[in-house]
Amino acid sequence: MVVIVTTASASRPVGELLRQWRERRRMSQMDLALQADISTRHLSFVETGRSKPSRDMILRLAEELDLPLRERNHLLLAGGFAPVYSETPLSSPHMASVREALGQVLHGHEPYPAVVVDQRWNLVDRNAATGVLLRGVAPELLDPPVNVLRLSLHPKGMAQRIINLGEWRAHLLHRLRRQMSLTADPDLAALWRELDDYPCDQPEPEIERPGPGDIVVPLRLRRGYRELVFFSTMATFGTPLDITVAELAIEAYFPANPETAAYLQHQHHPD
Numbered sequence: 045m046v047v048i049v050t051t052a053s054a055s056r057p058v059g060e061l062l063r064q065w066r067e068r069r070r071m072s073q074m075d076l077a078l079q080a081d082i083s084t085r086h087l088s089f090v091e092t093g094r095s096k097p098s099r100d101m102i103l104r105l106a107e108e109l110d111l112p113l114r115e116r117n118h119l120l121l122a123g124g125f126a127p128v129y130s131e132t133p134l135s136s137p138h139m140a141s142v143r144e145a146l147g148q149v150l151h152g153h154e155p156y157p158a159v160v161v162d163q164r165w166n167l168v169d170r171n172a173a174t175g176v177l178l179r180g181v182a183p184e185l186l187d188p189p190v191n192v193l194r195l196s197l198h199p200k201g202m203a204q205r206i207i208n209l210g211e212w213r214a215h216l217l218h219r220l221r222r223q224m225s226l227t228a229d230p231d232l233a234a235l236w237r238e239l240d241d242y243p244c245d246q247p248e249p250e251i252e253r254p255g256p257g258d259i260v261v262p263l264r265l266r267r268g269y270r271e272l273v274f275f276s277t278m279a280t281f282g283t284p285l286d287i288t289v290a291e292l293a294i295e296a297y298f299p300a301n302p303e304t305a306a307y308l309q310h311q312h313h314p315d
Contacts, residue, residue: 058102058123063091065109068228079108099125112163112227113290131287134168142281142289149279153296155312157274163291164231165193165220176272176311177265177297180205192295193220197239207264207271210246213239215261217248262300272307273300 066076073091077084082101089095090105097105102123106116117127132138150158150171157177160168167190178186182200195201197213206212217239224232260275274297284290299305 056122057093058097058119059091059093061119061122062097062102062105062109065111065115065228066091068225069109071109076105076108080104097123099123103128110226113284113287115227117287129285129287129290132289134288134292139288142292146292146294149294149296155308156297156299158294158296159192160292160294161192162288162293163227163229164235165191167192167195168292173308173312176267176308177202179267191235193235193239197242199243202265203242203244205266207266208246208262209244210248211261212263213242213244213246214248214250260300263297267307270303270307272304274298274304275300 066073073084073087077087080087086095087105090097090101099120102119102125103116106119111119113129114131117129120127134143146160146169150160150169154171154173157171157174159170159174162168167188178195181195181202182198185195185198185201193216196206196216197203203209203213217236220232220236220239223229224236263274263276265272265274276295276297279294279296281289281292299308
């Protein structure tokens with residue numbers, strides 16, 4: 045297994061990083077201290093650098109702050125400790141069971157589309173049924189690495205076939221903004237700025253309000269004379285201990301009406 049960490053944040057004091065994460069989570073010192081079962085005074089000393097936290101203390105505070113595994117490694121480095129979470133390439137023999145699980149989910153979801161993405165929404169794998177989503181997309185957008193959010197909202201991507209582009213675009217940008225808040229990932233912030241600059245000739249709701257009968261935000265795609273309607277779910281691995289595994293997610297699309305389901309079934313079994 046390979047441990048890969050960046051040291052940009054590790055050069056700053058661990059107490060400062062913990063304070064910034066606590067403030068980002070909108071927690072008071074008392075809130076975090078109570079959850080971590082330590083005194084507010086001790087936490088204050090840790091944040092100001094008057095007290096050096098132990099390895100276990102850093103991990104406990106990171107757990108209560110619900111930090112990504114990658115950021116927990118950064119905190120450990122900043123505190124003078126070795127990182128504990130590995131980042132194993134998906135192609136590694138150690139990841140054979142993970143690859144098998146992903147393959148089973150992708151293929152088992154057919155004839156409906158499903159994709160595997162990493163934390164920055166780069167495509168890791170997809171099933172054959174995603175072809176229905178990608179028709180008409182400019183070939184250069186499918187050159188690796190493929191970013192599925194860029195693919196969705198780029199004027200030469202799926203955007204040209206999305207009937208409710210304003211609604212779907214607002215949904216994706218809201219979701220990305222929430223993820224930026226949770227992770228503080230500068231690459232996600234750069235991606236958000238890029239996507240936000242893409243043109244859109246439809247109104248974009250600031251708040252997602254359901255239409256008549258809506259229970260989720262639908263994706264409405266133009267397919268010839270048809271309108272295909274989908275909703276999607278996200279799934280992640282439970283209790284991951286590896287950064288690569290923790291940052292993987294499966295987005296599975298389901299037909300939102302009988303007509304879409306019948307069309308996908310026919311594409312899968314044309315006879």
